[in-house]
Amino acid sequence: MTLLITAGAGVVMLVSSFAFGIAGASRIIWLKWSVRIIVEFFRGTSAYVQLFWAYFALPFYGIYVDAAVVGILVLGLNVGSFGSEVVRGAILSVPRDQIEGTVALNLSRYQAMRYVVLPQAIINMIPPMGNLAIDLLKITPLVSLITISDLTFQAQVIRQQTSETIITYGFILIVYFLLSSIIVHFVSRVDKYFARGLDIVKGNH
């Protein structure tokens, strides 16, 4: 369950990071501001409250959603709202010169974003996005609040049944550590992939 929630929320996080990040860097004023409000909402209220609200309060409005779906969406959007700031910052850090180059070559705005801005911005996004992915993994135990039995919840159950506090908690520490190592490894692979060519630019060739 922890794996499923982390993976699902990870996808939601990536998609929302890019969608909100690109929109937040846009020059279209209404788009920019509506996105900023959504992002600030998710950043400004805790994941804990958001989970509670989405699972226990929405049914009062007649909206019933599966606990796992709530967990994935809420955690994904919560961390994604931080991710969107990473994406937005990285996009805005690409020098103006580069945009003017795309205008002089008559690229459309979409092409400029896709072929010139994002490839340069992405390299600055990867390390902080990796950290966010680990943050995400670390807040998954919150979903036990909305009746999902994730890794931590199950560990508690086992501990109560067996009274083996040290062994069960030691075990889940190791599992979380392994899971985050997998994320770290994956992130560094992605980093290498996007750094072709740009590593020379950054001078760490």
Next chain:
Amino acid sequence: MVLDTKRDFIVFDRVEKRFGELVVLKDLSLSIAKGEKVSLIGPSGSGKTTILRILMTLESIQGGHVYIDGEPLWHMRQNDDLVPANEAHLRKMRKQIGMVFQHFNLFPHMTALENISKPPQLSLGVDKASSEKRARELLDMVGLSDKEASYPSQLSGGQKQRIAIARALAMEPKILLFDEVTSALDPELVEDVLNVLRDIGRSTDTTMLLVTHEMSFAHEFSNRVFFFDEGRVIEEGPPDNIFTTPKEERTQAFLKKIIAAGMRID
């Protein structure tokens, strides 16, 4: 206003450009014929770069009109009126114009070959094979055939600028703008870039506008020179007139300063 499209290929008609309160161009009118090689000279801050940037649609105008081949650049025709241009109109107009920047503005994540071949694929829809073939011809023309796989960070300033020129040429614009393309370069690299410009000037009928502090190059390269000060054309004419027998006092003073700084103007 009535345009003679042969003589008036590029027209500024009472153009005004402001940055906030600062008026940079006021009632600027000028006209350039097809195929002309024009140099813009003048003191720092006189508005030379601004003129090129307006033509490249990087800087909007606050008054007047700019025409290219009879079409308004910053406006569109709508019933007998001219209304401010939208992005689609600007993209259509940009097709005819290319620019080479002082600081090259190459794409750092693309090789030299990709820098030249990718933009025509994207904005003109040229297929990959023919745009790469053309890019190799252009690399050859600027003397950098052996650098096609290099990234910009692996090239010298002079090499980067020659790639940037090749990149602009690959789009086959009718108008090419050069903004002090040698002034960010080490002195020993300047000549290579000027040689490329000479080549282009001789071998194409592209209309070229050149902002430069290299007076002797402006002298030999252009058929007409505009001297600007404070956003106005103070004097214009064939280079021999401007450089050897300038009529206006301000032109004389400007050239005197250049000579005093040890630069040649002949």
